[in-house]
Amino acid sequence: MSLDGKTLPLCETIAPADQAAVAEAIQNAGGRQMAVYPLGGGTRLDYGAKPTLPGIGLSLAKLNRVVDYPAADLTITVETGVTIAELSSLLAAQRQRLPIDIPQPDRATMGGAVALNAAGPRRYGYGSLRDYLLGFTAVDGRGLPFSGGGRVVKNAAGYNMCRLMAGSLGTLGVLTQVTLMIRPVAEASALLVSNVPDFGRAEKLLAALVRSAARPVAVDFVAGRWPVDGQAMGGMPEGSPPEGNAGRLYVGFEGAAAEVAWMVDQLRDLWSSVGAGAPMVVLAADAEPVWRWLVDFPANIQINVLPSDLVATVAKIVEMHPECAIQAHAGDGVIRISLPLPPGDGGAGEGGVAATTISSPVASISRLRALAAAAGGKLVVLRHADGFASTVADVWGPPGPEMRLMQSLKERFDPHSILNPGRFSYC
Numbered sequence: 130m131s132l133d134g135k136t137l138p139l140c141e142t143i144a145p146a147d148q149a150a151v152a153e154a155i156q157n158a159g160g161r162q163m164a165v166y167p168l169g170g171g172t173r174l175d176y177g178a179k180p181t182l183p184g185i186g187l188s189l190a191k192l193n194r195v196v197d198y199p200a201a202d203l204t205i206t207v208e209t210g211v212t213i214a215e216l217s218s219l220l221a222a223q224r225q226r227l228p229i230d231i232p233q234p235d236r237a238t239m240g241g242a243v244a245l246n247a248a249g250p251r252r253y254g255y256g257s258l259r260d261y262l263l264g265f266t267a268v269d270g271r272g273l274p275f276s277g278g279g280r281v282v283k284n285a286a287g288y289n290m291c292r293l294m295a296g297s298l299g300t301l302g303v304l305t306q307v308t309l310m311i312r313p314v315a316e317a318s319a320l321l322v323s324n325v326p327d328f329g330r331a332e333k334l335l336a337a338l339v340r341s342a343a344r345p346v347a348v349d350f351v352a353g354r355w356p357v358d359g360q361a362m363g364g365m366p367e368g369s370p371p372e373g374n375a376g377r378l379y380v381g382f383e384g385a386a387a388e389v390a391w392m393v394d395q396l397r398d399l400w401s402s403v404g405a406g407a408p409m410v411v412l413a414a415d416a417e418p419v420w421r422w423l424v425d426f427p428a429n430i431q432i433n434v435l436p437s438d439l440v441a442t443v444a445k446i447v448e449m450h451p452e453c454a455i456q457a458h459a460g461d462g463v464i465r466i467s468l469p470l471p472p473g474d475g476g477a478g479e480g481g482v483a484a485t486t487i488s489s490p491v492a493s494i495s496r497l498r499a500l501a502a503a504a505g506g507k508l509v510v511l512r513h514a515d516g517f518a519s520t521v522a523d524v525w526g527p528p529g530p531e532m533r534l535m536q537s538l539k540e541r542f543d544p545h546s547i548l549n550p551g552r553f554s555y556c
Contacts, residue, residue, distance in 0.1 A: 136174040137166050142186035148266065148274060148305040151187065155303065155547075156272030158185050164550050165270075167299040169241030170212060172233045176245065177298055177552035178521040179513045184547070189240055192305055197280070200225060204263060204280060206308040209240025224314045228255040228346075230424040240304045246296030250423045251381065253460035254346025259295035261310045267294065267302035270543025280308045293538070300549045300556055301542040315383035319393050320416045323400055323408040324374045325350070328444040330404065334378055335440065335459055337399050343392040345380045348460040349423055350440070352376035353447050355454045376443075378459075379423065381416075426456045428465035430497065434506035436462040442504050449496060462506070468493060491523065498526055525554040 140163070145151045158165045164184025168174075192208035193215070200223045207216060213227075213234035220226050230249025231237050237247075243265070248257035264278030277290025294301060325331045331350060338348065352375060380396060382389045397408050411419055434442050439462050443455055446466065454467040468490075498508040510524040535555035539546065550556050 136171075137180060137186065138164075138183045139166065139186040140183050142168065142188055144188040144191050146191045148192070148268065151189075151192075151303055151305055152268045152272045152274055154185070154187060154272075155268055155270065159270065159272060159545055159547055162545070163547065165303070165547050166549055167240070167244070167303045169210070169238030169244075170233065170236035172237045173241060173245055175512045177513065177549075178524045178556075180549065180551040182550050184550075187303060189238065189303075189305070192240075195219065196306060197308075203311050203313075204308060205311055206264075206280060206306065207239055208306050209238060209243070209304045211239045213237045213239065213242060220311055221314070225311050226314050227261060227309060228312050229258050229261065230420070232425045239307055239309075243295050243304055243307055244297065244299045250347040250349050250379075250420070250456075250458060251383075252458060252463070253348050254344075254381075254383070255312075257295075259292055262291040262295050262307060263310055264308040265291060265294055265304055266306040267304045269302045270545060270548045274305075275302065278308065298549055298552050300539065300553045303548065317386040317389040318381065318383045318413060318416055319389050320411040320419055321380045321382070321393055321396055321400075321408050322411060322419075323378045323405045324371055325376045325378055326373060327375045328440050331376060331378065331440050333403050334400055334405055337403050338380065338396060341396055341399050343380075343382070343396045345392070345396075345460075346383050347379065347381035347423075348458065349379040349381075350376055350443065350457045350459045351379070351455060352443055352457070353450075353454045354452060375447075376455075379419070381420070423456065426454075426465060427467050428456065429510065429512040430466040430468055430494070430508065431511050432464040432466070432497065432501045432506055432508045434462045434464065434501065434504045436460060438462070438504045438506070439464060442500065442506070445500055446497065449500070450493065465511075466497075494523065521551070521554050521556070528554060 143154055145154050155165055164182045166180065166184055166186050168186050168188045189210040192210040194208045196206040196208065198205045213231045216227060216239060217234060228251060229247055230251050231242050231247045242258055243262060246257050246259045262278065264276065264280055266274060266276040268274050277294065294304065323334060325334065382392050393410055397410070400408050432442065436459060439457055439459055443457050443464060446453065446455060450468060452469055455464060457464045494510065501508040508526060513524060532555060539555050546556060
């Protein structure tokens with residue numbers, strides 16, 4: 130997304146060189162009653178409600194140092210302007226990694242990823258970024274530095290401030306430094322892929338997976354009309370599942386080579402016994418473009434339900450919107466939807482979905498939100514394209530009983546409400 134004011138109402142953009150300069154910039158903005166919009170790589174500026182209050186863009190690009198990297202301790206401390214690609218390259222040299230799937234790693238920054246509590250297909254096995262955040266430093270809405278957590282894996286002192294900051298969208302404080310837990314690179318990886326003729330079969334295959342001794346790191350079910358860009362994916366063409374199939378299941382494994390091979394064989398045999406045909410195995414380097422394809426899926430709506438209700442909910446979504454594309458993290462109950470938007474709103478071309486656009490985005494969101502609520506779930510709009518969702522209620526849905534607590538936290542950390550105002554439900 131552009132940083133030129135199209136997405137955010139920016140009067141100017143500044144790039145402080147260190148935390149002290151960040152604090153000074155926020156203090157000055159508060160004195161002028163100006164909003165402050167933290168900026169990382171600009172990849173997810175359209176997440177959350179669309180701000181309308183003019184303000185200052187606070188770029189963290191110059192805060193890009195590696196502060197401490199005791200590789201033997203499996204931790205690293207970096208400033209938040211470091212990109213995901215830079216971090217990955219540094220860790221890879223020591224055969225280590227942060228096992229969180231983050232789109233556009235060349236642009237996405239560590240601070241932005243934490244602010245969103247990033248997670249992707251491998252969330253089933255590894256969790257979200259919140260689970261790897263050991264400590265942080267930040268600056269609150271008064272321009273005062275504060276910190277939480279520490280630099281060790283076993284740290285149980287005090288309140289868990291890390292879980293509060295991860296996913297707060299920069300509305301409680303501007304992150305300047307984070308300490309992360311990291312993992313060794315897996316020796317081997319593989320994907321087991323199976324076409325699914327109908328939704329009933331998808332239920333059977335997922336039930337078989339639960340009964341098996343296999344322990345995957347990802348379980349993705351794709352359905353609907355998927356984008357096609359002409360590239361091959363592990364020997365299987367990208368795009369919608371083959372004619373006559375309701376979807377496709379991708380189950381990912383990582384670990385020791387012998388362990389991965391055993392788990393793949395176990396699940397392949399079990400799936401074959403319940404009518405999966407001949408599941409396809411995609412190994413090592415051939416699996417990487419498949420992973421990237423799944424990580425970069427351009428969703429603009431997300432529905433969270435119980436995993437046991439996921440397939441039935443996906444089936445109803447496809448029936449309601451056959452033109453949509455769906456990626457469902459089946460083990461987590463997360464359904465990500467790419468719903469084609471009306472031309473000219475900045476969303477229809479972004480996802481690359483070759484389908485007829487919907488005529489009434491707001492009505493479609495309302496119907497999908499009702500569907501999610503009927504399943505005991507919740508809908509969130511992931512991209513606030515014009516005409517698709519604009520207000521806080523459009524994006525986040527009706528406020529729940531937690532709102533009062535969230536607003537009290539906002540008042541504590543940002544009493545003048547200058548940090549990312551209008552983005553989150555409690556702003």
